[in-house]
Amino acid sequence: MENKIIISPSPHIHSGDSVSKNMYGVLIALMPALLVSLYYFGLGSLIVTLVSVAACVLFEYLIQKFFFKQPATITDGSAILTGLLLAFNLPSNLPVWIILIGALAAIGIGKMSFGGLGNNIFNPALVGRVFLLISFPAQMTTWPVPGTFPMSYMDGQTGATVLSLMNEGVTQLPTYTDMLLGNMGGSLGEVSAIALVLGLIFLLVRKIITWHIPISIILTSFIFTGIMHLVNPAEYAHPIIHILSGGLLLGAIFMATDYVTSPMSKSGMLVFGIGIGLLTSLIRLFGAYPEGMSFAILIMNALTPLINLYFKPKHFGGK
């Protein structure tokens, strides 16, 4: 027993869970949606995804190395995740230089300006998307028409999303089957409801997230748009169309559930989810933008510290 023994406080064992395990878990959950987008949007989807992921990782590395002068933590998977989520929120015909600006906004402004992983207030990928949406409204709302492994990138045929069609009063919408599969115009990762729900199931089974945020968003949106639909079916679309179209499922399952920018208690998560559901529905039905998911999540991100203050975990033996 000449070698030294270690003295440290309890507990003496650890679950083995890690930040990177959670990040890579979310990446795995995003794979079905990525495959669907490669199928329908082909080369464009591949280019946008690769550029976005590579740019996010690179920017994070450079900022950590040259501004923070600290060891790079890009292997934790969070920058890859931001890159992939940003790509999922972009049209698959977006030029490379715009993607780079989006990645810089996401990582530089959205994440690193607050101090890096864990310190940011807003979902970095959404900061990138909204930055681009406001700066380049034309490019950000021109959507390629889905095909079968199309080999076109910026030169393909373009069309509209379900939500913009509805905003313009068009009544000829894709079928439910197409919306479930993802055979419709839209950002490259948001189109397939089935693929996104598969991801949700994976996240829940692996206990990476709990049901509170995604389910409360989906239910609130369904109920609110459902009431409006019952009031005036000619003006307001069926709630199922709202759930299946635009970024609602992508946002509810993958963006709003971002650990860093969502509340910590169960009750807080429900408030957060209901808030997103209401804001999204309001923007979609009464706002100028056809889509409201990004703004709704960012607004609720800003309210998260306040929610954490008022909605605490249920205290043992408490009132």
Added chain:
Amino acid sequence: MLRTFRIGGIHPPENKLSAGKKIVRLAVPKQVIIPLSQHIGAPAQAIVKKGDMVKTGTLIAKPGGFVSANIHSSVSGKINKIDSAIDASGYKRTAIFIDVDGDEWEDAIDRSDNLIKDCKLSGKEIIDKIAAAGIVGLGGATFPTQIKLTPPPGNKAEILIINAVECEPYLTSDHILMMEKGEEVLIGVTLLMKAIDVKRAVIGIENNKPDAIKHLTNLASAYPGIEIMPLKVQYPQGGEKQLIDAVIRKQVKSGALPISAGAVVQNVGTSFAVYEAVQKNKPLIERVVTVTGKKLTNPTNLLTRIGTPINALIEEAGGVPENTGKIIGGGPMMGKALVSPDVPVTKGSSGILLLTKEESVRKPMQNCIRCAKCVNVCPMGLNPTLLMNATEFTNWDMAEANYIVDCIECGSCSYTCPANRPLLDYIRLGKGKVMGIIRARKA
């Protein structure tokens, strides 16, 4: 659906390596070191001096305050010295060193294996015998038992809950005690019921010990009022408040005693000690200790005299393996890392766990990603990462407002944290600080 407590909880790998290993009586060592602080509260006061001769079971120290306990010699021989010795806490504290000579017991102690069921004593007399025997909570908290059996005026116990969950990974001493001494345990429970005047007792056992559940359920039919309740495996179910919640669905309020929910909780090992004290006149001088670890050649359960250096226990289990990084007194979740293998076994020693170097090293801490996993597992419904931050920035008001004093230090938060943050280290520090502030305010 099996019951368990309703907030938080984790399920670490059980690693019950010594499960089913029969209790082995460890040889009496050449010298024992009996610390005067083996319980929560004031240290006991020695009533012997150097050179005195004592028998096994002789009273050698008396309570040093209201919350304190008697201590008896666990061997026969001569007092070598009364001096400071490093104990399981890591601090040097006063202890009585006794050189062993033979094994001559006090005459009053019944050393036979005869089972004595009947007890003519009143509740008060039972409590007095328990106090005289120096019994403390043997689950690890070591609170003097007679005090828990004497509720403050105005409170009346309605139910006795026996803690037999043994939720700590690795530990098996309570399990094997139930298997080998089931009848004694149940008589002990009956005595405790009489002591606090209740008609109902529930023995809570986690479902990973089906043999103990079956064995005690069979025996319990002969003991009216005692019910065996299987519980879902969930750490920290052995926490007093958690066990009460699991068994009778009542949550003891912040700062309140279990008696406010009408419950008195005792450990299953304690009820065995109560049997021996009341029916056999035997003070608390030995206990079952699990010696375990993945690299040990022979993980085992040893009936050990109090004061035996843990070295002797480890030798019995095959000796200290190569590559040992940590020696823990107790289980891996709440046990204490021991500073040396020379510290003695005390009344609260439920186990000795040896971890390898790899198991002993903590991984580097990363930024908090606010994943709320610590919040989800906290059995007290606290926000561990908030409490860690409050402590780090010495914001004691915030720590107090978020119930830092309710932390039971179970370690579920640190165990779970994906960013390897030392949540409990900070919370423990902050809790001590805030408790001091509260005391100062009251004074």
